[in-house]
Amino acid sequence: xxxxxxSMLRRLGPFVGLIGIFxxxxxxxxxxxxxxxxxxxxxxxxxxxxxxxxxxxxxxxSAGIDLSVGSMVSLSSVVCAMLLMERDWTKATSLxxxxxxxxxxxxxxxxxxxWMRRFGSSQRVxxxxxxxxxxGFGCAVFFLMHRQVVxxxxxxxxxxxxxxxxxxxxxxxxxxxxxxxxxxxxxxxGMMSGxxxxxxxxxxxxxxxxxxxxxxIGYSAEGTIHVAPKxxxxxxxxxxxxxxxxxxxxxxxFLISVLVVHFILTRLRFGRYIYAIGGNExxxxxxxxxxxxxxxxxxxxSGGLSALAGVLYCSSYTQGKPDAGxxxxxxxxxxxxxxxxxxxxxxxxxxxxMVGVLxxxxxxxxxxxxxxxxxxxxxxxxxxxIGAVLLQEGTLxxxxxxxxxxxx
Numbered sequence: 573x574x575x576x577x578x579s580m581l582r583r584l585g586p587f588v589g590l591i592g593i594f595x596x597x598x599x600x601x602x603x604x605x606x607x608x609x610x611x612x613x614x615x616x617x618x619x620x621x622x623x624x625x626x627x628x629x630x631x632x633x634s635a636g637i638d639l640s641v642g643s644m645v646s647l648s649s650v651v652c653a654m655l656l657m658e659r660d661w662t663k664a665t666s667l668x669x670x671x672x673x674x675x676x677x678x679x680x681x682x683x684x685x686x687w688m689r690r691f692g693s694s695q696r697v698x699x700x701x702x703x704x705x706x707x708g709f710g711c712a713v714f715f716l717m718h719r720q721v722v723x724x725x726x727x728x729x730x731x732x733x734x735x736x737x738x739x740x741x742x743x744x745x746x747x748x749x750x751x752x753x754x755x756x757x758x759x760x761x762g763m764m765s766g767x768x769x770x771x772x773x774x775x776x777x778x779x780x781x782x783x784x785x786x787x788x789i790g791y792s793a794e795g796t797i798h799v800a801p802k803x804x805x806x807x808x809x810x811x812x813x814x815x816x817x818x819x820x821x822x823x824x825x826f827l828i829s830v831l832v833v834h835f836i837l838t839r840l841r842f843g844r845y846i847y848a849i850g851g852n853e854x855x856x857x858x859x860x861x862x863x864x865x866x867x868x869x870x871x872x873x874s875g876g877l878s879a880l881a882g883v884l885y886c887s888s889y890t891q892g893k894p895d896a897g898x899x900x901x902x903x904x905x906x907x908x909x910x911x912x913x914x915x916x917x918x919x920x921x922x923x924x925x926m927v928g929v930l931x932x933x934x935x936x937x938x939x940x941x942x943x944x945x946x947x948x949x950x951x952x953x954x955x956x957x958i959g960a961v962l963l964q965e966g967t968l969x970x971x972x973x974x975x976x977x978x979x980x
Contacts, residue, residue: 742875
């Protein structure tokens with residue numbers, strides 16, 4: 573009986589907590605809390621941190637951890653700002669453009685190889701031809717990107733290049749963890765430090781902030797006006813319906829990422845593999861699951877979503893900052909844990925993470941409206957995280973059962 577009630581409590585706990593915090597916000601702040609402006613403000617703020625949280629969900633479900641997501645946000649924000657504002661080859665373009673071209677090479681080789689094998693070509697011939705075609709595609713893309721370096725990158729180009737950079741760095745994490753048999757904590761801790769250092773190195777001058785300017789303001793560099801495309805500002809705007817701003821664009825990225833990952837976890841074999849590896853990696857390996865490949869993909873997705881968050885940060889705050897994502901890894905882990913995903917792996921859902929993100933967002937919003945100091949907010953957040961871990965691991969229910977036995 574207690575086991576069933578404990579399991580149900582762990583599943584429904586995040587939703588009950590969200591409802592409780594929402595009601596508390598109404599009681600404490602009334603109309604101010606319920607106003608459309610405040611609700612959109614909360615959603616807009618949490619949507620950016622939500623993207624690393626969604627990626628972190630996949631990582632923790634596979635019994636891993638990714639401490640580098642915050643640093644990835646910082647690095648990608650700097651690279652994004654420099655791609656938009658600079659009109660020459662810089663450290664940012666020298667990192668992002670070759671990595672994107674390399675991805676095109678890999679994709680081209682894979683697709684061409686599959687296509688040629690379908691028509692009965694021998695394995696050796698199809699591999700050689702596929703490599704040549706893949707390299708050709710990569711060189712063509714590199715040439716097209718070189719032209720954009722001079723003319724300025726578009727919003728679409730930035731949305732492609734920056735997340736791909738994060739994808740590669742995340743995949744590197746997964747490769748070292750899976751092939752090197754090294755603890756995820758150590759590998760991602762190293763990447764956290766390395767990505768921050770790389771962000772400062774690319775930013776230059778001791779890690780300077782790179783502002784983003786649009787046509788109304790302009791930006792002068794070496795006698796030339798450099799501005800970001802106005803379409804990039806759309807990423808930080810709100811979707812307008814019948815003339816009213818209804819939904820932040822960052823919120824759309826948040827919801828789409830949740831829906832896609834939910835589909836992966838519930839409908840695809842890849843999602844079942846993640847749960848299986850988190851539940852028991854050795855059993856998953858013996859069952860024929862390619863554990864290394866799954867782990868590399870999981871960390872790659874985490875890195876890509878974190879880099880996308882860096883792009884949205886750039887649009888929202890109009891700057892690239894080497895410490896933009898400082899401590900974001902803690903908020904991402906907190907959202908996942910509060911959402912009911914077990915730190916041991918194998919149990920949880922991305923829907924729970926979405927609820928966890930909203931809980932943290934509404935909690936911060938209520939405390940800000942009550943003018944509670946940031947120190948007290950951090951203490952409350954820590955208490956909530958510890959309580960969530962105790963609840964989901966069954967520690968509180970075990971304590972309750974022992975108390976009932978003693979009283980009986």
